[in-house]
Amino acid sequence: MENILRINLSAEGGPKTSLEPIGKYAGLGGRGLTSCIVADEVDPLCAPLGAANKLVFAPGLLSATPATTSSRLSVGCKSPLTGGIKESNAGGQPATVLAKLNYAAIILEGRTPGTDLWKIIIGADGVSFEKCNELRGLGNYDTVAKLVEQHGEENAFMTIGQAGEMKLGAASIACTDRELRPTRHLGRGGVGAVMGSKNIKAFVLKEKDARYAKAKDPVKFKAASLAFAEGLKRHAVTGQGLPAYGTNVLTNVLNEAGAYPTNNFHTGQFAGASKISGETLAALETERGGEATHGCQKGCVIQCSGIFHDKDGKYLTKQPEYETVWAHGGNCGIDDLDAIALLDRMDDDFGLDTIETGVTIGVAMEAGLIKFGDAQGAIRLVKEIGAGTPLGKILGSGAGVTGKVFGVERVPVVKNQALPAYDPRGVQGIGVTYATTTQGADHTAGYAIATNILKVGGFVDPLGTAGQVELSRNLQIATAAVDSTGLCLFIAFPILDQPDTFQSLLDLLNSFYGLNLTGDDVTALGKKVLKAERDFNTRAGFGPAQDRLPEFFQKEKLAPHNVTFNVTNEDLDTVFNF
């Protein structure tokens, strides 16, 4: 991964590529690389859907290796949803292919003139561009099917659906999984709209003749790789909970904790939780001939994914994630797994962030468009997004816009991005992350649930305010570093609890790159990434007032604990004091 591929879509005579050495960005990958490039090259005040915005893809530091869970892909840009910097990441196969092609990053800049749609084909034999107007208006499933017809199966694909073509704020970029299905999404912040604004419908990433990179010390790397995988299998979360029930193992946990946002954050417990829990979902998947334990990328030992079949035993969608089951389920008062799975399928097909979309439906319910619990109504509304009706375009623009258009007061967004599946009143630490992360409300940016609820890496009382800022700060720093490695964030559970597994992670990096990184270096990396992001956001106009939760979290008490969000503004403003 020594090269940065720059693609200038505005070049005269058609898109032009150039290759640059990684240079000053050496040592950065994934989020670290996308964020530093965006911070360096993108005008924070540019129109996010204009030619001046850039879309930067980067595999992680370990994506060019067979290390387990190392194929997370990051994408960065100025977000059309938040107006700030955005890093969104996904699993699936694209990161591995890009890394094996020796690309540390791809910088997509400018915009093709005219209205033609294009696909970009990247392989060991070079880069080419083809018009692909035949794909216009297709969902991700049909798009990938056509691309497989045209280019074969030895590829990974990144595509946008109708939402990206329409440049909607909730639009994602789909990454194909091991089965060549568009189920792993660069979901948050409207990155699909930026790709659509540049008239790019698809990337074809050719795996043919792409080779894993050689470690500087192959023997040590192999040992570290084995030890690291063993560490993941040993920890209860990554070795048992996630493989058995997927991320949706959290439904019962959060519901019992009274921090499961129900009916657009009106209460903290959902009567229908057991009907949509990970346990119920896994049993249903198995019963119908799907899979309850499955990996989204080759070589993953966690296997938190799954395959969901419909009532007729036919593939419908990958196992809906906890966040999706919550957003389309409990958050909307819906306890019907088939409806939720269909919504997941539709989101993946149209190319929509499931969190943003589910929260938006909740806001539409708050506005009275349909009632809480109306599963068929929710399906009808999401269909409108795919169809591109005016109502669909409102909803596809996300919860913030939907709240504005329908005059809703209670809109759960920070920096205009929808809150995920943990009520910040019931888990105050995650509230600190939502409020202060550079990304807009984002649980993955500093997953305080780990320590507040799962008691990983210690314990901080979720309902108290003590220690929450420090917890969120440390997690945000660690996450920015992990997001740079290409490793799945779920490795955070074992590395927080098991010092030897953390050492294995350092060994992986050191033996592959010939370095001598210590834990302090990892922390320094995380801080560097966060500072670059926050500096971009400051220049984009974000200050303390943007680091706040919506008013109602401070005013409305959440049942059953009857708590408001109590971390003070003064404390929130110290998160980035490092």
Added chain:
Amino acid sequence: MENILRINLSAEGGPKTSLEPIGKYAGLGGRGLTSCIVADEVDPLCAPLGAANKLVFAPGLLSATPATTSSRLSVGCKSPLTGGIKESNAGGQPATVLAKLNYAAIILEGRTPGTDLWKIIIGADGVSFEKCNELRGLGNYDTVAKLVEQHGEENAFMTIGQAGEMKLGAASIACTDRELRPTRHLGRGGVGAVMGSKNIKAFVLKEKDARYAKAKDPVKFKAASLAFAEGLKRHAVTGQGLPAYGTNVLTNVLNEAGAYPTNNFHTGQFAGASKISGETLAALETERGGEATHGCQKGCVIQCSGIFHDKDGKYLTKQPEYETVWAHGGNCGIDDLDAIALLDRMDDDFGLDTIETGVTIGVAMEAGLIKFGDAQGAIRLVKEIGAGTPLGKILGSGAGVTGKVFGVERVPVVKNQALPAYDPRGVQGIGVTYATTTQGADHTAGYAIATNILKVGGFVDPLGTAGQVELSRNLQIATAAVDSTGLCLFIAFPILDQPDTFQSLLDLLNSFYGLNLTGDDVTALGKKVLKAERDFNTRAGFGPAQDRLPEFFQKEKLAPHNVTFNVTNEDLDTVFNF
């Protein structure tokens, strides 16, 4: 005007009123009073459509007097459109009645529980509240007609139409004129949505037994009043141009200057300008039996308003203002005065800011919904707003939301409020005002056109950058003071050019209140108001990045002068250095 009437809509058992002496706010009126109260009492981070926002109405310092043009009414709140402080003002009769009832301000706070619509009746005999669900869904014309039936003609009315009930970002509050028509609008910033969010459909302001206040020195006041009116009549703008052709006298002027934004700010001159100019409009009005010279309030000597009849000689709407003729006309490539007048009527009836609505239609044209120049298409789109269809709710939410929903890059807004009828590339001074005013893009906040184009108060080259910051700064300060007096902003032309008329203004204030104000005191008042507003905005999260024009004004050259907006960010950031 010694009392502040506070109305708590959330009180148990129904709305409660209390009376407070003006106290620390003595010496403030209009914008000065609304802005200082909002800055003191409203949480800058509150949800604008929630119970915590307040809606503050205030007549001007001279509104309780028969001084000419003194009946401007200000309304203040946290704007649901901009997220910052808002002061919007209008002519018509309400300010006079409120002032004659001795109210310096009305503070509307809280929100009635439930979904009933209410009207608030204020008179010399007290304040009362009545449910008025029979008015639900009515436009302003029908609403006022019903209110006249119920309460008689000896009233002024403030009402919201469908847009306010729907809590749309472009929703205005209509004030009735001398003919009891809802044609004078507190237009900008979504103030109608805030009134709608509090479930208030109408104010009935009873003039019966309301008396002008007595001046401290009646003899001097009368003399000052006569001298002031004479000064207005003597100046070419207020004595000739505005009476003869209304504000629309500017169409030919701006078009000739090459600063008339055409087709969503794509060019600076409109081929159809002469068909919609003030000269053409006045001739058409006279020909059809309307009026080309008319006052929006009693006692005004400028008489810049008019009455527009349709082809059958029947009243259709008041004379559309320059901003309206531009927003719905040249900005959309439409050169049909009948279509523009119908759009003006619809905006007044639905309760929509004509600037925001016209610019939004231009953005919809840019998005391809209809073509530039399609008058019938524009009418169809505005009808959708009144009907409350999803498309209508998008458009009614303003240009910023419409741009987001339809993925448009070129969206002419600052702080999410639509730019008025002067291209900031062709008149760089107004660009400084658009960028930096506390209000979001607003020409009235510091009308640099006066000096850049009309050569009032000196001359600053509109295409250069020299002197623009100082010009805008001084005008913003002066405007904040004038907006506090209740006097129409058009008095700025004579007071800038005629020292004796400025002295008459001071004499009016001094003889009425028994003061000894000098020009410096007026400047100090303006600075105080601006500082309160800017402090609110800072706390609401606005910083230098929000004091910027959209990117395309710096990048796209405007024909015919082929200029971009060239005032530097560093210079913009000095506007508030006073």
